[in-house]
Amino acid sequence: MQSIRRFIRPLLIPFLAILSALIVGGLIMAFFGDTSGTLMERLWRPVRAYQSLFEGAFGSGRGLSTTIRKMTPLLLTGLSVAVAFKAGLFNIGASGQFVMGSVFSVAVGINFPGLPPFIHLSLALLAGMLGGAIWGAIPGLLKVYTGAHEVIVTIMLNYVAALFAGWTVYAGGTQGQQPGPLWDTTAGPISETPDVLASARIPWIFGPPYRVHYGILIALAVAVFIWWLLYKTTVGFEIRTVGQNMKAARYAGIRVRWTIIFAMILAGGLAGLAGGIETLGLNHKFAPEFGGGVGFDGITVALLGQTHPLGVIFASFLFGAMDAGAAKLQFDTRIAQDIVQVIQALVLAFVAAPTIIYTIFRMKPDPEEVESAPTVNWGAG
Amino acid sequence: MRVSKRSFYLVALLAIAAMLFGACAAPVAPTEAPADDSGAAASDAAAGDAEAAPSDFQIGLVTDVGRINDRSFNQSAWEGVVQFAEAAGMSEDNYRYIETQDSKDYADNMQQFIDNGYNVIVTVGFALADATLTAAQENPDIYFIGVDQFQAEEVPNLTGLIFHEDQSGYLAGVLAARLTQSGTIAAVLGTDLVPPVVAFNEGYITGAQSVNPDINIISTYHPGGMDVAFVDPEWGANTAKQALDQGADVVFGAGGLTGNGALQEVAVAAEGGAQVYCIGVDSDQWETVPAAHPCLVSSAMKLITPGVGELLTAAQNGEFPGGNYYGGSGLAPFHDFEDSVPQEIKDELAQTKAGLDDGSVTTGYGQ
Incomplete structure (x- = not known):
């Protein structure tokens, strides 16, 4: 029994958080906005909405493919945030790392014609990881050598990355402003890169209109690798020890500084890979509006997944499905798609503050669990 | 204490499972009973699922990233759809919009209408030009109206509503x-x-x-x-x-x-x-x-609103112009x-x- 409890317990908070968010979201749909109809009709409305959301995400081949497409970058940015959490670091910079990964990947992807496909694609993906890793290493190094808090630095670097990316594809102005180095010279006034060469594109598993590429398999393999790294290797043990108690880790002879830097490089590389996969698999070019929003969603996904790689897989699947079903929800029920973001935000609130869940469901908090809740030691490092 | 807690978890899990399966199984119910049309509730869901009768005229609109009530292009175009639909006495179930959340979703949002057998799809804004052109070429039986989308080449079932x-x-x-x-x-x-x-x-x-x-x-x-x-x-x-x-x-x-x-x-x-x-x-x-x-x-x-209305009328009468159409x-x-x-x-x-x-x-x- 004890072992079952140990298995169930970490799933409990996420499940109850999702349940609570769906209930609160349902109440919002029932009692705000369209106030026509009887009470029963209004209470029925969220049920229909969730049904549409579900159908939109899973009810057809196209829905499923959209779910997978939306899940792929979330899985990797979620892992990025989760890995940093394990080392006691809060990586708000997945967005910027994602953008840098996109830019580095596209820079390799649009150049070097004539390379064999597999090699070109591998190089482009590695470039994406490198771009993200560099962007993750900066806050790691600054934290270790100057004490600058990684939260502040990663937030700032998001802006730097977005502006840098914007510059690389800048179309130039009419008064002598030079275009950026990656700009597509045939794009006229539009700031974007040329299309990635065919040899650097991730092949489709199912082509248009499904648009599912092999990126999902890469992402899943990476998730398993990260799980192995964190729980089956010395490096992973060091990362987790540093995250739990930095002083004890140092006393035990772990190279804390190196571990922090390594964790940030790893986190950045994962988010950069997300950008690379999204660019080489789906967008096939880079433009500023592609942005790094999934980097922020990665925070929610990581928390919902309890910062465990396997949990992150499920969390990203769930969020991908919600994003995929949103259009169908609006089509069927005329409820604004924003409700999906509201629900996702509620999930974040409930997961980040498990005390709310304990109070609502009259549970006795597990002392161990509260200690290790990912947001408890904010700013402690 | 322990037992009751565990039974509570069980109830919680069952509740979630019920919810998921309910969502899975439920779609059949509303489509079976579209006749008892007491509120918008049943018929709304039905229109989404049921295959449209061929005689039905259905209009879908996909916004640019932003809201339908942006008091600008999205809203003007939607008002054109609504005015046309009300004048034609169309059922509210036959004209709908989807607000785009992410510029990568244009094609998916159009597909939602295509899958549901819509006859006319209005897309709003220059940014949707490429996605609209692709969808129009893939679906020659559906009329597409691209608001503010200049057409360099003429596709018979796609009209760009542009302006002087x-x-x-x-x-x-x-x-x-x-x-x-x-x-x-x-x-x-x-x-x-x-x-x-x-x-x-x-x-x-x-x-x-x-x-x-x-x-x-x-x-x-x-x-x-x-x-x-x-x-x-x-x-x-x-x-x-x-x-x-x-x-x-x-x-x-x-x-x-x-x-x-x-x-x-x-x-x-x-x-x-x-x-x-x-x-x-x-x-x-x-x-x-x-x-x-x-x-x-x-x-x-x-003048987007009347322009959309004129093109919808043309589409309904089978006189869809294709190419570019100058609104007022x-x-x-x-x-x-x-x-x-x-x-x-x-x-x-x-x-x-x-x-x-x-x-x-x-x-x-x-x-």
Whole structure:
């Protein structure tokens, strides 16, 4: 029994958080906005909405493919945030790392014609990881050598990355402003890169209109690798020890500084890979509006997944499905798609503050669990 | 204590499972009973699932990233759909919209309507041009209306609803030239990299000169690239301020947020007691920029709502034009300035509009 409890317990908070968010979201749909109809009709409305959301995400081949497409970058940015959490670091910079990964990947992807496909694609993906890793290493190094808090630095670097990316594809102005180095010279006034060469594109598993590429398999393999790294290797043990108690880790002879830097490089590389996969698999070019929003969603996904790689897989699947079903929800029920973001935000609130869940469901908090809740030691490092 | 807690978890898990399976199984129910149409509830879901009867005329609209009630292009286009549908007595289930959340979702959102057998799909905004063209080529039996999407090649089932920006610019120029006391008017514009902006400006200049050949016109394009030219209200405000300092007393702001910045700067001057006016662009900016009320006499509009209606009528009658279709241009209502614009100016504007429509007045742009 004890072992079952140990298995169930970490799933409990996420499940109850999702349940609570769906209930609160349902109440919002029932009692705000369209106030026509009887009470029963209004209470029925969220049920229909969730049904549409579900159908939109899973009810057809196209829905499923959209779910997978939306899940792929979330899985990797979620892992990025989760890995940093394990080392006691809060990586708000997945967005910027994602953008840098996109830019580095596209820079390799649009150049070097004539390379064999597999090699070109591998190089482009590695470039994406490198771009993200560099962007993750900066806050790691600054934290270790100057004490600058990684939260502040990663937030700032998001802006730097977005502006840098914007510059690389800048179309130039009419008064002598030079275009950026990656700009597509045939794009006229539009700031974007040329299309990635065919040899650097991730092949489709199912082509248009499904648009599912092999990126999902890469992402899943990476998730398993990260799980192995964190729980089956010395490096992973060091990362987790540093995250739990930095002083004890140092006393035990772990190279804390190196571990922090390594964790940030790893986190950045994962988010950069997300950008690379999204660019080489789906967008096939880079433009500023592609942005790094999934980097922020990665925070929610990581928390919902309890910062465990396997949990992150499920969390990203769930969020991908919600994003995929949103259009169908609006089509069927005329409820604004924003409700999906509201629900996702509620999930974040409930997961980040498990005390709310304990109070609502009259549970006795597990002392161990509260200690290790990912947001408890904010700013402690 | 332990037992009760564990049973509680069990209940919670069961509840979630029930929810998921319920969502899974439920879709059958509403489609079975579309006849008992007590509320919108049952029929809404039914229309989503059921295959449309071939005789049904169904219209879908996909917005650009943003809201349906943006008081701008999305809203104008949707109003066109609603007016057409109400006039045709269509059931509310047969015209719907999807608000785009992410520019990567354009194709998916259109597909939602395609999958449900819709006859006409309206897509709003230049940014959807590529996705709309692709969808139109893949679905030759569905009519597509691309609002503000210029068609370089003619696809028979796709019509770009575009506008003679020079004509609404011309009307704005006539109005500005009539209103000015100082003999100096100004235009604060987005970049000249974008043809419609140039058209607005050229029309504005010829329109003003048609009233007063010696009029002094300070028109300034934003010097930056596409990324900043339409989102730089600060530059717009500074440029408008400069123009006011140089004696301009009517300012035409045409360039997204940049133009709005100009309008707001002029509004500040007007609130300070100066006799100055501003003219907005694209949609009726009285609705979109409340801060400009002190000076906003009118806006040089693209008449999207009637244009969408005309194309929907054509689609219903099987006379869909394909290629490009020019919607009407005109000035927005004067709102609070209704009384301060003399009747003879209103008459002149009406005459000019009629002349532009029948071709007896030309703007000189593109000729």
